[in-house]
Amino acid sequence: MPPLPPVSLLSLATAVPPHLLHQKEAKEIAARLFGRRAGHFDRLAPVFDNAGIETRHLVMPLEWYEGDHRWKARNDVYLAAAEGLYVEAAEKALAAAGIAADEVDGLVTVSTTGIATPSLEARAAGRMGFQSDAERVPVFGLGCAGGVSGLAIAARLAAAGKTILFVTVELCSTSIRLDKLTKANIVATALFGDGAAACVVRGGEGGIGMIEGGGEMLWPDTLGIMGWDVEDPGLGVIFDRAIPPFVGKNMAEAVERIGGNIGIEREDIDRFVCHPGGAKVVTALEESLGLASGSLDHEREVLRHYGNMSAPTVLFVLDRLIREGLPDRSMLLALGPGFTASGLSLLRA
Structure with a gap:
């Protein structure tokens, strides 16, 4: 994009x-x-x-x-x-x-x-x-x-x-x-x-912030990492133990690829706004993105009070950041079935 x-x-x-x-x-x-x-x-x-x-x-x-x-x-x-x-x-x-x-x-x-x-x-x-x-x-x-x-x-x-x-x-x-x-x-x-x-x-311009652009990255041969099995009596969750190490190994590359599509580089991003899928995933994100331990504080607070709500969770994190005050440029990041990374760049208005 x-x-x-x-x-x-x-x-x-x-x-x-x-x-x-x-x-x-x-x-x-x-x-x-x-x-x-x-x-x-x-x-x-x-x-x-x-x-x-x-x-x-x-x-x-x-x-x-x-x-x-x-x-x-x-x-x-x-x-x-x-x-x-x-x-x-x-x-x-x-x-x-x-x-x-x-x-x-x-x-x-x-x-x-x-x-x-x-x-x-x-x-x-x-x-x-x-x-x-x-x-x-x-x-x-x-x-x-x-x-x-x-x-x-x-x-x-x-x-x-x-x-x-x-x-x-x-x-x-x-x-x-x-x-x-x-x-x-x-x-x-x-x-x-x-x-x-x-x-x-x-x-148009104005509002809380300006959406600059976004993108996705789909890794091949990763269908078994996350998703649902359609079963009786209901959906069966797929959570592979490889998720945290996969994030730790691959998220930096995804940010580089998504940022390149938008026209920005890693050093242009002031704050990542991440989906807190679990405590180990948050730690893996910090390690992969070169962040100091504890940097993803809003992510941990949302996880603490709401758990993993799937898609809405990253927007709960963004809501906390908006109340605190947006930095010049943030990048929203979330991981999902596929295995997929999705990113979006948000500028302070």
Whole structure:
């Protein structure tokens, strides 16, 4: 993606569901439910203590997760809760930008944790009051990279002088699986939270910041590193143990490639805004990018309070940085299925 004509980030808003889960409680429940089917849970249980997470937000009360839910039941929860979070985040972002819903020209929606056909923005259109001819771009399959890639798609549409609403909603907890004891399932139970984020972007100058451009890098032969297996009774998470070392080895190259497409170099970037997929991933990012240990402080704080919400998480980090004060140039970074790195450069307005 070459440098864009001026595109303004007018607003950013976040939303989380009402049910708060403390990590100690999550560990106790997982030990009880997994432990009664397999005696070696204790060997894997330290992931709860080492995840860097204290609390997460869930769309359902805890007792729901103890039930036996098939595909339809899980997706019914996704449809109802995702639409509600979509509306909440979108309304906050539009209000912050001072824009009415019927002034929006295009709608970009990113979600990978459920199936919605019609898509979420169509389901929410009546409640929101969108134009009937607003351009709709629902995007599926980007996983954790979707927060950055989706914002880049919205920016490209906005570069034509349009006002675009970008919303990402992920309900990772609806995919938590207790039916089989695998390391990936236990890691997911220790990491996953639910949340949403929304941005309003518009062609022209002004706003919070200026989106300079973005890009992606897809590594060949890496399909098994991260993603979902489509199974019964629900999606099965793919988390390979190679993720942190792969990040440590390859992220610097990805930044160089993405920056080169935009026309900037590594030394031009004042602050990286990273998706905190887990504590080990954050540390690997610091090492690969040549950052001092502890530099990604906002990332660790978001992980601590919200867990890994997939695509929205990096925008929670950006929200903290905006409140602190944007540096001259930031680069958003997220990793997702593929295995993919997605980056986007943001200038202070």
